[in-house]
Amino acid sequence: MTESSLSALVKRSAADAGFDLAGISPVREFRELDYFPEWIANGHAGEMRYLESRDESGELKRASLNRVAPWARSVIVCALNYHTGEPYSIMPAEPSQGWISRYAWFNGDYHDFVMKRLRRVESKLLESAPEIRSRCYVDTGPIVERIYAKYAGVGWIGKNTCLINQKLGSWFFLGVILTSMELAPDLPASDRCGTCTRCLDACPTNAFTAPHQMDASRCIAYLTIEKRGEVPLEFRDRMGRQVFGCDICQDVCPWNRKAPLNNTPEFQTRQELVNPALDWLATISEEEFRQTFRGSPVTRAKRQGLRRNAVLSMANSGEERFLPVLEGLAADKDPVVAEHARWAMEALRRRFSSAVAD
């Protein structure tokens, strides 16, 4: 089979497997990869040590595919839409409710959803070319997926650093297949952010140091999902009511205004996770946490992280009626939850005493 007929086969198989988009990137030292070592050196990865993994010569693995997979010639990039019809986090909501990111609303974990489909594409490819080498990754591979997605024509890297597609917007997951085969590559998509800066302006914690550049240690998604232990004081009252992840920089993006929905049963929204009650999450028992979030990406924050985030959200809700709940939590046996609850009580009280003084 020729390079281009194999590329066509890959794209057909990706569509058959249920992917919304697929493209092929060559393996090159793309200029965007040069920014990665500097990003790490600037501490922008926060405590996400896995991003800093290095090879034997001390080079960052993610900065060059040629070093970690010298056999790879092409990267197949597939995208899976996870958008469902529920409102955006920037719409008015009950102050007693929090926000769990859109990508964590359905039963199961996207890593499994995407990997299962990637394996189907990979096996089709191997049927036609059994001699090739290949490897599938969703998130965990030593690769900055969005850079390859750009060069596979799946979308452009937006100012909010998300990959945006002209038709899908940015509510999609990525999965990649590295292959030793030279497949006919696609052309990179053009950048259509133009002069818009809505995402940069909307970020409550100023996580964007410049267009296309994020200090992840300031991103609410990092603070609520990846950061263990204490949330730095400077961010606590700026995190709003985000209890797991953050969608703000995508909610305000004009390309997401008419993003199509994924109506397949796998992506059916669990309504209890959309705008969940803050006091429910702050006081959730171990057993209920296990049952509610079994197999969900929310387990990454762990029960401690989720309760901590719910407690901070209570302070940011401005709801006086949370004070008794917080008083109870201030004596919680989990020291992290207890410390954040004490901070939250003070923050709420300060808010009321200043309201009275006004």
Ligand code: B12
């Ligand atoms: C670590 C990580 C995070 C971190 C850091 C995010 C980040 N922006 O890097 C945190 C926890 C904050 C995070 C948050 C989210 N994540 Co995340 N995350 C990852 C992961 C595992 C690695 C990303 C990485 O390597 N970042 C390192 C930095 C350096 O890369 P970067 O920001 O992409 O920056 C590069 C480009 O911007 C580039 N660049 C391009 N143009 C230009 C121009 C100039 C001038 C410059 C200087 C640089 C530059 O240079 C940078 C360095 O190479 C990827 C999966 C993967 N393996 O790639 C998923 C991934 C990026 N995440 C994903 C998702 C869905 C999310 C969230 C939406 C989840 C949520 N709702 O909370 C948010 C989105 C926040 C955001 N605006 O990015 C999806 C993105 C899908 C998409 N459409 O873009 C991915 C691809 C996972 C997946 N398999 O689907 N994530």
